[in-house]
Amino acid sequence: MxxxxxxxxxxxxxxxxxxxxxxxxxxxxxxxxxxxxxxxxxxxxxxxxxxxxxxxxxxxxxxxxxxxxxSANRTPTPEQFAAMGLPKLGPIAQMMTRQMLFMDAPAHTRLRGLASMAFTPARVEVLRSHIRAILDDLMAPLLRAGRMDVIGDLAAPLPAIVTAEMLGVPTSDCDRLKAWSADFAEVLGNFQHNPDRASRTLKCVEEMTVYFREAIRRLKAEPRAGLINSFMTAELDGDRLTEDEIIANCIVTMVGGQETTT
Structure with a gap:
């Protein structure tokens, strides 16, 4: 049937x-x-x-x-994926249920309150100066060459580098973050009819989870300014984000920061 x-x-x-x-x-x-x-x-x-x-x-x-x-709370659950014949995609659903994008109040209110502490005016001002420096670095060789491909030379690399800077991970990882973002964004809404893409996205989610879990481990030992560290230290009335919540919302921030600006 x-x-x-x-x-x-x-x-x-x-x-x-x-x-x-x-x-x-x-x-x-x-x-x-x-x-x-x-x-x-x-x-x-x-x-x-x-x-x-x-x-x-x-x-x-x-x-x-x-x-x-x-309601915004429409993320497929692992059980729904199983009913669609895609039980292997349960980890994707589990991760998405922790992202504020797919939450209603009061869960969304709690998560937004904690996450907003990562975007203080001081942090935004620091990012502003870093973005200008990144833009200057990208533009310098283009100005010398006297020509540019607006998408390939500027619009594609800029958000990838800025996203890495914002997260507080090495900017040398920007190509990997961009590839993960593209894989994750491509399959959203298409699980049922694109099983090959869904499998690739499952692998992507597993790799991103390992990556951000390792980043959290490093930042615990050597704190560095960035969204991950801000999520780790955010506290509101004694409440803090769990490690899984930090990872899930780093992923949705990373994807949103790149896929909506390129």
Whole structure:
């Protein structure tokens, strides 16, 4: 029965009349997605997308309603992944349930309160000067060359280096962090229909977890300014973040810092 359902879903997605965001994987549609968006708004403004396995809401008023009245706590649980035939993805679900992005109050309020202590005005000012220095270093050879690829030479490396600096890990690790971020972001919402990508993301999550756990161990021995250390030392009314919460929210910060700026 599940195989039949998945086959039907795939047929629906390949059908030219389908409104699935699956079509954004087509380079021609991606180059001009606005006809698809117009159809979504006019024909199915609240649309169940079998590819994303989620509801897609496209009208402004409806989006505002969703943001104000519906729960953000929609992260698939390990049990839900098992029901979808993907029990191996349980560790991804377990990690995502610790990220403030997927929480409602009071859990979100608690985590946000502790995390906000990492973004003090003094820390932001330090980051500002570091970002300027990073930008100067990136621009120097480009100015000498008299030409540049805005994406390849600046927009891609800058957020990767800044993210490493912000986290408090070696900037020499920026390429590895960027690759992990791309793998993690690519599979979000696509677990059901991209098992190969999901497997790669599972490996990526395992590697990131080991990486940040080791970073925490090093910072306990030799503290260094950065988000990880700020998470480690944040305390509010005697409450502190657990190591797993620190790792999960370092990952979501890293991914958000790179995938939304490149």
């Amino acid at each position: 599940e195989a039949i359902q998945m086959t039907n879903d795939k047929c629906q997605m390949r059908d030219g009349k389908s409104l699935s965001l699956f079509h954004l994987l087509d380079p021609e549609v991606l180059a001009n997605p606005y006809p698809l968006y117009r159809r979504l708004r006019s024909e199915a403004p609240v649309h169940w997308d079998p590819y994303l396995h989620a509801w897609v809401v496209t009208r402004y008023a409806d989006v505002v309603t969703v943001l104000h009245h519906f």
